[in-house]
Amino acid sequence: MTNTFLTDPEISVRNDLRAAYQKAWTVLAEPGTWWTGRERIAIASEVRLAEHCSFCKERKAALSPFAVKGQHQSDGILSAAAVELIHRITTDPQRIAKSMFEQALEAGITRQQYVELLGVVTTVVGVDTFCKATGLALQKLPEPLPGQPSGYEPQGLEDIGAWVPLLSVKAGEREGLWGKFAPNIVRALSSVPREAELLLEAAQAEYLDINNATDMTLGRGKMSRLQVEILATRVSSLNECFY
Amino acid sequence: MQLRVGGKITGQEVNLSDAVDGTDDPNAAVPHSALLCRFAEAAVMSGDKSDLPNIRNQIVTAFDLAAVVDCAGIVAHYEKMDRIADSIGLPLDAPMRIMAGDLREELNLSRFASAENTAGLGIGMRLLGSFLRRIAPMLMKFVSRKGKN
Numbered sequence: 001m002t003n004t005f006l007t008d009p010e011i012s013v014r015n016d017l018r019a020a021y022q023k024a025w026t027v028l029a030e031p032g033t034w035w036t037g038r039e040r041i042a043i044a045s046e047v048r049l050a051e052h053c054s055f056c057k058e059r060k061a062a063l064s065p066f067a068v069k070g071q072h073q074s075d076g077i078l079s080a081a082a083v084e085l086i087h088r089i090t091t092d093p094q095r096i097a098k099s100m101f102e103q104a105l106e107a108g109i110t111r112q113q114y115v116e117l118l119g120v121v122t123t124v125v126g127v128d129t130f131c132k133a134t135g136l137a138l139q140k141l142p143e144p145l146p147g148q149p150s151g152y153e154p155q156g157l158e159d160i161g162a163w164v165p166l167l168s169v170k171a172g173e174r175e176g177l178w179g180k181f182a183p184n185i186v187r188a189l190s191s192v193p194r195e196a197e198l199l200l201e202a203a204q205a206e207y208l209d210i211n212n213a214t215d216m217t218l219g220r221g222k223m224s225r226l227q228v229e230i231l232a233t234r235v236s237s238l239n240e241c242f243y
Numbered sequence: 244m245q246l247r248v249g250g251k252i253t254g255q256e257v258n259l260s261d262a263v264d265g266t267d268d269p270n271a272a273v274p275h276s277a278l279l280c281r282f283a284e285a286a287v288m289s290g291d292k293s294d295l296p297n298i299r300n301q302i303v304t305a306f307d308l309a310a311v312v313d314c315a316g317i318v319a320h321y322e323k324m325d326r327i328a329d330s331i332g333l334p335l336d337a338p339m340r341i342m343a344g345d346l347r348e349e350l351n352l353s354r355f356a357s358a359e360n361t362a363g364l365g366i367g368m369r370l371l372g373s374f375l376r377r378i379a380p381m382l383m384k385f386v387s388r389k390g391k392n
Contacts (some may be wrong), residue, residue, distance in 0.1 A: 133286035133315035206320035241325035
């Protein structure tokens with residue numbers, strides 16, 4: 001069967017990038033560490049619904065996200081707390097606050113489920129952004145696969161002052177996630193190693209070789225490193241991301 | 244921080260507000276920086292996609308067709324990473340926090356809600372930061388070499 005993932009006669013996607021995105025897309029449908037395949041696809045589907053959710057639009061326009069009351073347009077498979085998280089992370093990244101995380105925990109979402117949900121949401125945000133930016137059609141979500149989440153809990157988590165624990169640099173090295181050096185952002189999803197692995201594989205193809213990110217002479221294609229960083233800085237500024 | 248150190252290593256004086264505020268500076272040290280900023284804006288602001296085809300064509304003219312894919316990949320990457328960092332309250336790494344302490348004020352970054360995740364610097368750390376910034380390019384080269392070995 002012909003592989004049609006991210007193919008278009010007008011634009012050719014590099015093989016490494018296409019492979020990384022295709023892997024992340026396939027894994028979306030598989031049972032995860034803390035969510036089933038059906039739940040993971042429901043999370044992915046909510047990301048798409050959030051883009052057109054009128055409550056999200058109203059809230060985004062308001063001075064405070066709490067000033068507007070209403071209901072998200074949702075397919076109803078996930079809990080209201082999960083839907084709120086997905087829509088908020090997708091449509092209002094500038095105003096993500098600790099209260100959002102705390103409300104999710106109060107509603108019964110565990111820290112690990114939160115991290116995996118974040119991994120799924122950002123996979124879809126990433127691939128969809130890529131498609132829109134290149135002019136490619138959005139990819140159809142895969143059909144969920146049966147099976148139970150693995151419940152894998154890695155050893156060597158540490159508190160670095162973030163809302164969730166991260167794998168220590170040594171523990172992540174043992175898990176095969178990174179080398180001897182890993183900044184906080186590389187370790188961000190590491191309490192659910194499978195999500196961290198997928199994120200880092202995609203990062204190599206999207207951005208730069210993470211293990212050589214401090215080499216300021218490395219660019220991407222015809223772009224210099226400074227041009228790469230101009231793009232990166234502008235996106236982070238639009239998202240009001242301090243990190 | 245990467246942008247500033249990169250500028251020092253390559254000998255280009257980068258005006259960081261060009262990228263942070265999207266300023267269209269015709270004298271920008273980095274070629275096509277305004278075009279790259281416009282691409283990022285059009286790709287991120289989902290309500291305003293109308294100019295994207297035109298900007299993509301400009302990217303092709305300025306670089307090549309493959310650069311559209313490269314730019315889109317970088318934008319997609321940061322759309323993910325920004326959400327991840329902010330959704331877990333990720334603080335800046337200590338060395339970065341110290342070395343980039345001045346940027347917080349210079350670029351008024353405390354206006355971002357996510358600045359709360361990283362504590363500000365005391366006077367001692369500011370002084371240390373000032374010293375480290377002077378040797379930052381050398382430090383980055385050292386870390387880069389160490390990472391490769």
